[in-house]
Amino acid sequence: MKNLIITIVTIAAGFGITYYVLDNVFVSQTNTNVAVVNSTPDVSPEIENTSESEVNTSEESNEIDNEMLPQGIDKHLASVDSWNNYYNENIDLSSNFIALNTKGEEIDKGDFLSNLSSGSYAPIKLLTGEEMYQLYNLNDSQNEIGKSIKDISTILFSYYNKEGTKMPEFNFTDLNGTKFTTENTQEKIVIMKCWYIDDEASIKEFKELNSLYDEYEAYEDVIFLSLAFDNSNKLKKFLIKNEFRYPVIPNQKDFIENQMEVDHFPTHLIIDEEGYIEKMVSSVEELKETLNKMSAPDLSEEMDQ
Numbered sequence: 001m002k003n004l005i006i007t008i009v010t011i012a013a014g015f016g017i018t019y020y021v022l023d024n025v026f027v028s029q030t031n032t033n034v035a036v037v038n039s040t041p042d043v044s045p046e047i048e049n050t051s052e053s054e055v056n057t058s059e060e061s062n063e064i065d066n067e068m069l070p071q072g073i074d075k076h077l078a079s080v081d082s083w084n085n086y087y088n089e090n091i092d093l094s095s096n097f098i099a100l101n102t103k104g105e106e107i108d109k110g111d112f113l114s115n116l117s118s119g120s121y122a123p124i125k126l127l128t129g130e131e132m133y134q135l136y137n138l139n140d141s142q143n144e145i146g147k148s149i150k151d152i153s154t155i156l157f158s159y160y161n162k163e164g165t166k167m168p169e170f171n172f173t174d175l176n177g178t179k180f181t182t183e184n185t186q187e188k189i190v191i192m193k194c195w196y197i198d199d200e201a202s203i204k205e206f207k208e209l210n211s212l213y214d215e216y217e218a219y220e221d222v223i224f225l226s227l228a229f230d231n232s233n234k235l236k237k238f239l240i241k242n243e244f245r246y247p248v249i250p251n252q253k254d255f256i257e258n259q260m261e262v263d264h265f266p267t268h269l270i271i272d273e274e275g276y277i278e279k280m281v282s283s284v285e286e287l288k289e290t291l292n293k294m295s296a297p298d299l300s301e302e303m304d305q
Contacts, residue, residue: 068104068126073136077122083145090125091133093156094279094286100126100134113157119143119150155264159280167271168259172225174247175232175239180225182275188221190271191287193246194256196229197238202266205284206244212288213245221273227252270294 076086099112102121112135115121121135122145138146167190172180193209195202216222226246228235235250256262268287270279279290 068128069124069134070127073124077138077142077145080144080148083122083148087123091123092131092286092289093123093133093153094159094281094290095131097131097133100132102135102137104134110157110160113153113160116153117150117157119146122146122149155282158261158264159267159282162261162277162280165277167269167275167277168255170255172227172249172252174225174249175236176247178247180223180247180249185223185271186275187273188223189273190223190225190269191216191291192224192269192271193226194252194260194262194267194269195226195265196253197234199265203242205266206242208284208288210243210245212284212291216291225249227256229253229256 076082093113093116097109099107099109101107101112101115112123112133115135116123120138122138122142123133124136126132126134167182169182170180171182174180191212193202193205197203213224216224224246226244227249229252230238230250232250235248239248264282266282266284268281268284269277270287270290272278279294281287281290
């Protein structure tokens with residue numbers, strides 16, 4: 001009986017000691033976990049706030065870009081006709097515009113025209129006080145518009161690459177026997193047209209070009225020249241019924257195509273006093289606008305002297 005009591009007491013004591021040890025260990029671990037949690041930096045809220053800030057910045061940037069783009073772009077790109085109307089009223093790729101990529105970042109005008117000549121983009125005029133165009137991605141349903149833009153841009157890109165280059169050496173004699181050379185046209189502005197009789201667009205410009213010639217005829221330092229494919233006899237007969245005031249240089253097909261590397265007609269050039277190509281355009285409207293912007297101030301000063 002005595003041994004039984006001792007055994008029971010021993011078991012109870014062992015159970016009590018075990019309970020005490022386990023209880024203290026649990027409390028210690030709990031406090032440690034609480035301390036770790038409390039001492040851990042509050043990272044998640046900062047990350048969340050940073051993410052929200054970045055998103056808001058991006059959204060704000062997009063809102064700014066969208067505000068600069070005109071409304072109803074899809075309407076302008078709905079058909080070739082609607083695009084042509086928009087282009088004629090808003091876009092002048094011959095002007096000294098500010099060029100932007102699809103992200104609204106400024107790029108070189110040559111890169112802009114090169115991208116347009118791929119047929120994958122349209123130029124959209126932004127709603128700013130400046131002449132600013134942005135590339136706009138075209139989708140597969142707008143291939144015909146892309147082709148139209150590609151045709152125009154390819155020509156203008158070739159013009160752009162020639163601007164600032166030296167005009168090839170020349171020695172011309174017009175239908176009246178007057179000579180025009182690189183030497184005797186130095187220190188003069190040369191306004192030149194490349195054309196041929198069978199090109200309807202070239203002939204339609206005669207009336208407006210005659211008016212332009214009359215407007216600048218009084219300026220001694222301005223020379224008008226036209227280079228034609230056709231021979232002198234054919235040109236003389238043609239010009240009897242189709243008045244053209246420019247001095248006409250016959251038989252220039254080889255010079256135009258191989259020396260000047262011009263393959264679009266009509267093409268107009270403005271050559272500066274040092275013999276460099278200052279501007280190339282494809283219509284009389286663009287020529288007049290360019291002269292008004294570039295040459296008129298200088299020529300006005302000359303008249304005042």
